[in-house]
Amino acid sequence: MSENIIKLKNIQKYYPMKDSRLHVLKSIDLEIKKGDFIMIVGQSGSGKTTLLNILGFLDKFDEGNYFYKGEDVTNLSEKERSKFRNTNIGFVFQQFNLIPTLDIYKNIELPMIYNNRYSKEEKDKRIKERLKKVGLLDKIHQKPLELSGGQQQRITIARALVNDPDIIFADEPTGALDINTTKDIMELLKELSQQGKTIIMVTHETGLLKYATKVIRLNDGIVVEEM
Numbered sequence: 554m555s556e557n558i559i560k561l562k563n564i565q566k567y568y569p570m571k572d573s574r575l576h577v578l579k580s581i582d583l584e585i586k587k588g589d590f591i592m593i594v595g596q597s598g599s600g601k602t603t604l605l606n607i608l609g610f611l612d613k614f615d616e617g618n619y620f621y622k623g624e625d626v627t628n629l630s631e632k633e634r635s636k637f638r639n640t641n642i643g644f645v646f647q648q649f650n651l652i653p654t655l656d657i658y659k660n661i662e663l664p665m666i667y668n669n670r671y672s673k674e675e676k677d678k679r680i681k682e683r684l685k686k687v688g689l690l691d692k693i694h695q696k697p698l699e700l701s702g703g704q705q706q707r708i709t710i711a712r713a714l715v716n717d718p719d720i721i722f723a724d725e726p727t728g729a730l731d732i733n734t735t736k737d738i739m740e741l742l743k744e745l746s747q748q749g750k751t752i753i754m755v756t757h758e759t760g761l762l763k764y765a766t767k768v769i770r771l772n773d774g775i776v777v778e779e780m
């Protein structure tokens with residue numbers, strides 16, 4: 554049996570509104586194992602992004618417990634949360650979020666600057682290795698907007714991998730891509746999951762569910778189906 558990397562127990566999330574509050578997640582229980590390729594699906598507004606942001610420590614929740622590798626991380630301080638994010642998690646977004654004024658080298662370097670762990674030589678080595686992994690070493694000194702959408706998404710995956718995270722979070726990573734490029738990106742994510750990375754992805758494209766080892770369907774803030 555492979556190890557549990559994440560366990561959520563009875564997670565509840567509210568967004569404050571003018572005179573009330575919106576109950577967005579209503580008791581979420583989840584177990585995610587190392588190397589799982591999880592897809593979170595559900596209608597627009599069902600709470601997918603909220604759940605992903607909670608899992609990725611980008612957002613807080615109001616009730617319940619979050620266990621990471623068996624340790625209760627529910628009550629970490631802001632500083633510990635940001636360290637946790639930087640060490641354990643890589644993010645891939647629909648809109649790439651690359652910085653247009655920086656070249657590819659500098660974009661991939663960014664997460665390593667924030668955590669300040671590596672020497673210049675080590676950073677250089679990591680950037681080149683990750684670029685090679687996504688097949689774009691020759692683009693190292695280009696700017697993001699000189700690349701196609703699919704290439705930019707590969708760069709964000711290289712960036713997400715640079716600190717050796719356990720988990721990659723991806724919110725609609727192929728939402729801005731055409732069919733062929735989507736397939737390339739999905740194959741790359743699948744390869745990473747087979748190499749032991751845990752992938753947690755939000756999508757509304759049913760054609761992509763075949764890549765998942767587990768599908769979690771949200772409806773109005775609860776998990777209605779697990780496949």
Ligand SMILES: Nc1ncnc2c1ncn2[C@@H]1O[C@H](COP(=O)(O)OP(=O)(O)O)[C@@H](O)[C@H]1O
Nearest residue numbers: 568575577595596597598599600601602603604
């Ligand atoms: N920051 C926020 N403040 C208030 N309401 C929000 C906020 N973010 C999302 N919501 C609301 O919470 C619900 C779930 O949103 P979201 O998690 O983005 O759903 P999904 O990603 O499934 O479309 C929606 O009704 C949305 O309008």
Ligand SMILES: [Mg+2]
Nearest residue numbers: 601602603755
């Ligand atoms: Mg969303």
